[in-house]
Amino acid sequence: MTETYVHPRLGEVVLARTARARRVSISVRPSGAVRVSFPPRVSQRRALAFLEEKAEWVERTRERMAAKQALLPPQLPPEEERARIEALRRAAQVDLPARIARISARTGLVYTKMTVRAMRTKWGSCSNRKTISLTLFLMNLPEELRDFVILHELCHTVHLDHSPAFHALVDRLCGGRERELARALRGYSIRG
Numbered sequence: 001m002t003e004t005y006v007h008p009r010l011g012e013v014v015l016a017r018t019a020r021a022r023r024v025s026i027s028v029r030p031s032g033a034v035r036v037s038f039p040p041r042v043s044q045r046r047a048l049a050f051l052e053e054k055a056e057w058v059e060r061t062r063e064r065m066a067a068k069q070a071l072l073p074p075q076l077p078p079e080e081e082r083a084r085i086e087a088l089r090r091a092a093q094v095d096l097p098a099r100i101a102r103i104s105a106r107t108g109l110v111y112t113k114m115t116v117r118a119m120r121t122k123w124g125s126c127s128n129r130k131t132i133s134l135t136l137f138l139m140n141l142p143e144e145l146r147d148f149v150i151l152h153e154l155c156h157t158v159h160l161d162h163s164p165a166f167h168a169l170v171d172r173l174c175g176g177r178e179r180e181l182a183r184a185l186r187g188y189s190i191r192g
Helices: 044-053 053-070 078-107 136-140 145-155 162-174 178-186
Strands: 002-007 011-017 024-029 033-040 113-117 124-126 131-136
Touching: 011 044, 033 044, 033 145, 033 162, 044 053, 078 113, 078 136, 078 145, 124 145, 131 136, 131 145, 136 145, 145 162, 145 178, 162 178
Parallel strands: 011 033, 113 131
Antiparallel strands: 002 011, 024 033, 124 131
16 A cells, blocks of 8 residues: 655655565655655554654755766667667676676576566665576676676575675675775666
């Protein structure tokens, strides 16, 4: 069940009571739209109280996203954007399978399947079945960062979380450079 709530500081906020939610969480889209998701057992009042606690964080996140958006190239006309996406998809389908196979062989980390998708919110993901999905927008990254994202997802085949053990594995396999590479990756927008 979703409904729109008008917050005095933040404006329109979508409230989404959903069985998939495990806790109250807030997401801010690049457009500035705010969504509060919460499980059925949590009252709307409690979800709104959480939103109130996090209002400053929402405002800072909106500002940061607006600044990032301002740095992005202007939107292409729909036809050109479709052509650009298809070119990236073709390049990804050639590059990424060989790249992940090479990194898997070098590290001994085994995955069951790899897919290329047009994900715009994350660089990659790994399921509990060891299926790795990579966004075709990885093709906009330097090769070293492409490898880092793939290594990160392969490490999820061992640790399906972001625990200290997971980060220790990533750091060891990228020669002690996890923080440096993660910082460099944050300098790129997946939407570009």
